[in-house]
Amino acid sequence: MNLEALQERIREAAARKAPLRLRGGGSKDFYGNEPRGELLDTRGYAGIVSYEPTELVVTARCGTLLAELERILGQNGQCLPFEPPHFGPEATLGGCVATGLSGPRRASAGALRDFVLGVKLVDGRGRELAFGGQVMKNVAGYDVARLVAGSLGTLGLIAEVSLKVLPSPACELSLELEVSEAAALERMNLWAGQPLPISATAWHASRLCVRLSGAEPAVRAAAAKIGGTRVEAGQFWEGVREHRHAFFDGPQPLWRVAVPSVCPPLGASGDSLIEWGGALRWLRGAEARALAAKADGHATLFRSQGKRESVFAALDPLVMTLHRRLKAAFDPAGILNPGRLYAEL
Amino acid sequence: MTIMMPASDQAVLARRETIVAALRAIVPGEGVIDNAAEMVPYESDGLMAYRQPPMVVVLPDSTKQVSQVLKYCFEQGIKVVPRGAGTSLSGGALPLADGVLLGLGKFKHIREIDFDNRVVVAEPGVTNLAISQAVAHAGYYYAPDPSSQIACSIGGNVAENSGGVHCLKYGLTVHNVLRLRGFTASGEAVELGSQAPDAPGYDLLALAIGSEGMLVVVTEVTVKLLPKPQCAKVVMASFDDVEKAGQAVADVIAAGIIPAGLEMMDRPATHAVEQFVGAGYDLDAAAILLCESDGTPEEVEDEIGRMRAVLARAGATRMSVSRDEAERLRFWSGRKAAFPAAGRISPDYYCMDGTIPRKRLGEVLKFIGAMEKKYGLRCPNVFHAGDGNLHPLILFDANDADQLHRTELFAAEVLEKCVEVGGTITGEHGVGVEKINQMCVQFRPDELELFLAVKRAFDPAMLLNPGKAVPTLARCAEYGRMRVRGGRLPHPELPRF
Numbered sequence: 001m002n003l004e005a006l007q008e009r010i011r012e013a014a015a016r017k018a019p020l021r022l023r024g025g026g027s028k029d030f031y032g033n034e035p036r037g038e039l040l041d042t043r044g045y046a047g048i049v050s051y052e053p054t055e056l057v058v059t060a061r062c063g064t065l066l067a068e069l070e071r072i073l074g075q076n077g078q079c080l081p082f083e084p085p086h087f088g089p090e091a092t093l094g095g096c097v098a099t100g101l102s103g104p105r106r107a108s109a110g111a112l113r114d115f116v117l118g119v120k121l122v123d124g125r126g127r128e129l130a131f132g133g134q135v136m137k138n139v140a141g142y143d144v145a146r147l148v149a150g151s152l153g154t155l156g157l158i159a160e161v162s163l164k165v166l167p168s169p170a171c172e173l174s175l176e177l178e179v180s181e182a183a184a185l186e187r188m189n190l191w192a193g194q195p196l197p198i199s200a201t202a203w204h205a206s207r208l209c210v211r212l213s214g215a216e217p218a219v220r221a222a223a224a225k226i227g228g229t230r231v232e233a234g235q236f237w238e239g240v241r242e243h244r245h246a247f248f249d250g251p252q253p254l255w256r257v258a259v260p261s262v263c264p265p266l267g268a269s270g271d272s273l274i275e276w277g278g279a280l281r282w283l284r285g286a287e288a289r290a291l292a293a294k295a296d297g298h299a300t301l302f303r304s305q306g307k308r309e310s311v312f313a314a315l316d317p318l319v320m321t322l323h324r325r326l327k328a329a330f331d332p333a334g335i336l337n338p339g340r341l342y343a344e345l
Numbered sequence: 346m347t348i349m350m351p352a353s354d355q356a357v358l359a360r361r362e363t364i365v366a367a368l369r370a371i372v373p374g375e376g377v378i379d380n381a382a383e384m385v386p387y388e389s390d391g392l393m394a395y396r397q398p399p400m401v402v403v404l405p406d407s408t409k410q411v412s413q414v415l416k417y418c419f420e421q422g423i424k425v426v427p428r429g430a431g432t433s434l435s436g437g438a439l440p441l442a443d444g445v446l447l448g449l450g451k452f453k454h455i456r457e458i459d460f461d462n463r464v465v466v467a468e469p470g471v472t473n474l475a476i477s478q479a480v481a482h483a484g485y486y487y488a489p490d491p492s493s494q495i496a497c498s499i500g501g502n503v504a505e506n507s508g509g510v511h512c513l514k515y516g517l518t519v520h521n522v523l524r525l526r527g528f529t530a531s532g533e534a535v536e537l538g539s540q541a542p543d544a545p546g547y548d549l550l551a552l553a554i555g556s557e558g559m560l561v562v563v564t565e566v567t568v569k570l571l572p573k574p575q576c577a578k579v580v581m582a583s584f585d586d587v588e589k590a591g592q593a594v595a596d597v598i599a600a601g602i603i604p605a606g607l608e609m610m611d612r613p614a615t616h617a618v619e620q621f622v623g624a625g626y627d628l629d630a631a632a633i634l635l636c637e638s639d640g641t642p643e644e645v646e647d648e649i650g651r652m653r654a655v656l657a658r659a660g661a662t663r664m665s666v667s668r669d670e671a672e673r674l675r676f677w678s679g680r681k682a683a684f685p686a687a688g689r690i691s692p693d694y695y696c697m698d699g700t701i702p703r704k705r706l707g708e709v710l711k712f713i714g715a716m717e718k719k720y721g722l723r724c725p726n727v728f729h730a731g732d733g734n735l736h737p738l739i740l741f742d743a744n745d746a747d748q749l750h751r752t753e754l755f756a757a758e759v760l761e762k763c764v765e766v767g768g769t770i771t772g773e774h775g776v777g778v779e780k781i782n783q784m785c786v787q788f789r790p791d792e793l794e795l796f797l798a799v800k801r802a803f804d805p806a807m808l809l810n811p812g813k814a815v816p817t818l819a820r821c822a823e824y825g826r827m828r829v830r831g832g833r834l835p836h837p838e839l840p841r842f
Contacts, residue, residue, distance in 0.1 A: 135734075136513060140770050140784060142796055142799050144796075146519070146552070147548055151548075167603065170601070195572040214640075315545065316536070319537075329799060
């Protein structure tokens, strides 16, 4: 598949005002509001365009399998530092950037959007547009590349992405401590205020797991400071990242609640799992929106059964006006993944 | 220098007295400046070659006043140019003859220091360095550190997405700001981002950062604090050839090392700064590299060892490692003083800001050398090597009209070379008015049109800092460097000059 074919498809749909559902491997079909429209499969537009390890940049097309991309980076001792969840072997780079999701390393390394250096987009008029680039620092023009990260394909088809990559940590080890939720939050915040090489934290059912990553001497010194029991936790972190951990099983709605990390326990009635040093609280149950609002945070209905609407927290009316105008600028016919992010977009 | 700002609105200028009186009703006392002599300090920013007196200067001291000034200007169709500390190197705060210059210098208070959440809530006029100083006693700092950090304000840093010498490891402003509060061009309060990660909806926070004061007027910035590394050391390495130094940079990265800072200076640059600050640089070297490691003492020891080995293999002729904090700061003092040092050896200097893929460094430096000969002007180079961000400093005398003209042509050729090798015209200083013509080279008409559409989404009347950062297509046609695709000139209907 070439870019021209994707452009033509969008132009043709725009002329008919026919909604398009942009989709890579479909591993994140569950995420966001109900998808609608004719399927535009992006998997055919795949492949790594350029990758030079010493430039710390990889550029690849949207249909590239995320697993394949991470494998190639791994062969060169590098990684995507934000540890994007795949949610299935069919996950593509395009879907990864469109959903904007980051994994366990988010609190220390940064979010997906922090690593986006440039994009090539096809907008709602079928125009090929390039923003940002392949260099670390670039302030020419508005930062449209970061804007489209997490926009769920509503602003354009993300055809190609350039990401900053980093060396994989030289040494990694995990520790486990037996603590209550309140004590875990206290400790995670205390550690975050110290120069420790913590790359992930997760608390569930009185068990706090801490992962240290970096140079061997730094990891060893930090492990002595933190204490607890050393554990083999590769599978555990994989389970947290990919939602294979038992907490994520079952049919109850799964909420992703983001709060300032020091926020005390939310007092949810159901089970919860905490990540990102306290800033991310996964909840099972119904009262998440109210709890998030009280904590100065926001809640996303991450997974649920049945028809999905209002999955994302409501926006302030002025901010929604800005969203609507941006959507109109990128996609005047309103055909790209309409409603997937907000009903108004 | 030659600038083409939007034509002044004569109807607005004719109402100047009424406008000044209305602004005085909002901002009483000395907060409104309308006499020519007192407006002189506001005529230009850090890019002194461009000057323009504003119609009137307004210095509000409350968010309510900011909102009312913006509302009034919006209703009256008056342009507004926001200004922080006025240190922009790209003319981002250059006034408009028919515009209100909205100075935010009175917003210089830190509103909140929250060590539990590791954030500082600051007003836009607080200097970058003041934030780090306010939290240093507790072992924290704010990471982005532009060379102008003693003077530049956090509001200006947000407008330009400023960087510094530690970006490769710690990121730019966009990576270290959590939330902005401010007002749209119509004076409505807006909040972007949040202390909780990943605010819902489009990432308008990222869009606003680096938008050069054209999308929102920021009145409050929440920044992330980092715990200060326990220890930092820097290796200073000399090379007898600039290209070898460039290769050494690539070798460091290839070895899996992300230095806390990785800077390069060529011989003309080290000579200029050495007589100014006495940093102890090797004046025989064709280029020197400063390569910093930070972390725990064990980690730094280990990393410095690996850095030294890589640099030695890359052909370093001399190396020294900072023995203590004083020496580390002295090594950096020369780099941080590069711009003022250029100011001492030349009546004027013009700082460029292109970013290139690191592997093209040798080629671009050779090109700059050829331009020095072509235009008969000297050009020392300082370089954020880790990020590929170049700061060639063209030395000239602004009183000599021909030198000024040659400087402009020199700079334009270098920026266009940066685009040609796959880089960008600006890494951290912004486009402003300075590089607006080169935007026509870096972006295609469709992309520029989309930028203008983004601008209109926030500011439909195009009143906030108009004429900066994004050129109109007509302007590009006039500049004559429109990017051509497939042999066809875009928008053939536009007149060409």
